[in-house]
Amino acid sequence: EVQLLESGGGLVQPGGSLRLSCAASGFNFNTDAMTWVRLGPGKGLEWVSSVTGTGDKTYYADSVKGRFTVSRDNSKNTLYLQMSSLRVEDTALYYCAKPAHVLPFCSATGRCYSGEEHYAMDVWGQGTTVTVSS
Amino acid sequence: DIVMTQSPDSLAVSLGERATINCKSSQSVLYSPNNKNYLAWYQHKPGQPPKLLITWASTRESGVPDRFSGSGSGTDFTLTISSLQAEDVAVYYCQQYYTPSFTFGLGTKVEIK
Numbered sequence: 001e002v003q004l005l006e007s008g009g010g011l012v013q014p015g016g017s018l019r020l021s022c023a024a025s026g027f028n029f030n031t032d033a034m035t036w037v038r039l040g041p042g043k044g045l046e047w048v049s050s051v052t053g054t055g056d057k058t059y060y061a062d063s064v065k066g067r068f069t070v071s072r073d074n075s076k077n078t079l080y081l082q083m084s085s086l087r088v089e090d091t092a093l094y095y096c097a098k099p100a101h102v103l104p105f106c107s108a109t110g111r112c113y114s115g116e117e118h119y120a121m122d123v124w125g126q127g128t129t130v131t132v133s134s
Numbered sequence: 135d136i137v138m139t140q141s142p143d144s145l146a147v148s149l150g151e152r153a154t155i156n157c158k159s160s161q162s163v164l165y166s167p168n169n170k171n172y173l174a175w176y177q178h179k180p181g182q183p184p185k186l187l188i189t190w191a192s193t194r195e196s197g198v199p200d201r202f203s204g205s206g207s208g209t210d211f212t213l214t215i216s217s218l219q220a221e222d223v224a225v226y227y228c229q230q231y232y233t234p235s236f237t238f239g240l241g242t243k244v245e246i247k
Contacts, residue, residue: 035236037184044241045176045184045227050234059234062135100189105168117234120174122195124183 002026002123004096009128016086020128022079022096027123029077033099033116036070036081038092039127048094049081052116059117064090086132093129097121136160136230140239146247153215155242157228162208165232172232175204175213178241179224187226188213220246 008020022034036048049070050059058070069082079096100122106112137160147153163172171191176184186195188204191211201216215222223246228239 037238039178044225045178045229045238047229047236047238050236057234061235095183097183100174100186100195103168103170105165105170108167118172118231120186120189120229120231121184122186126183 002098004098004123004125006094006096006125006128009094009130011131011133012086013134014086014088014132016132017082017084018086018130020081020083020094020096020130022081022125024077024079024096024098027098029072030074033102033119034072034079035097035099035121036079036094037097037121037124038090038094038130040089040092043092046092050117051079057117083130086130088132091130091132093127095124095127097124135235136163136233136237138228138230138237138239140228140242142242143240144243144245146245147215147218148247149220150217151247153218153222153244155213155226155228155244157206157211157213157239159209159211159230159232163230163232164208171207171211172230173204173206173211174229174231175202176227176229177222177224178227184227215244218244218246 005023031053035050051070067085099119103115139158141156173191175188178184192204225241
């Protein structure tokens with residue numbers, strides 16, 4: 001069974017730091033890109049960050065760029081989100097999620113891509129709560 | 135970044151009636167070389183993680199009831215629940231994955247009238 005289990009959330013003061021973890025099992029973690037999505041109180045889903053399977057490419061929402069760092073340890077089947085300079089507005093339930101159907105594709109010029117940066121998410125963890133408050 | 139605009143913000147539908155949710159992207163999410171729309175729909179209930187319903191704008195995920203359908207292309211998309219059931223009460227989101235910087239719509243809350 002494919003499972004994702006987030007941990008590391010908690011209460012932190014504004015300006016503080018926190019590291020979230022997402023332990024993966026039941027699938028080939030090494031080859032799958034992974035994503036963090038958050039749900040703030042009274043807000044909708046917000047994409048936070050993604051990383052490719054090898055970790056060579058990372059992507060961030062403008063709201064967290066320069067403050068959050070996504071990484072992975074494929075030997076431990078674990079995804080991380082290092083959060084620093086935390087703000088009240090970072091308060092949220094943080095989910096990790098894995099790709100559904102990754103579709104390789106080729107451009108009109110004939111250059112081909114793995115498609116691993118373009119996906120919907122079919123398996124999500126239960127989330128870990130981060131509260132930023134003084 | 136591609137902005138996803140959903141409408142309405144909320145809707146109340148009688149049991150057995152049709153619910154229609156719209157999603158508009160600020161730029162096309164249709165990739166012409168493979169003719170795929172990089173658009174997904176999710177259902178989110180309180181206390182649960184989001185559930186993927188539809189990918190590629192119109193492909194239903196395995197196990198999703200056929201009363202859920204997705205349509206549209208380019209910049210305009212629709213999620214239709216053909217006959218609303220009590221268990222469909224949830225918030226529904228569209229998401230584009232055309233760019234590696236994904237974006238979600240703000241969500242549409244579906245309730246029973």
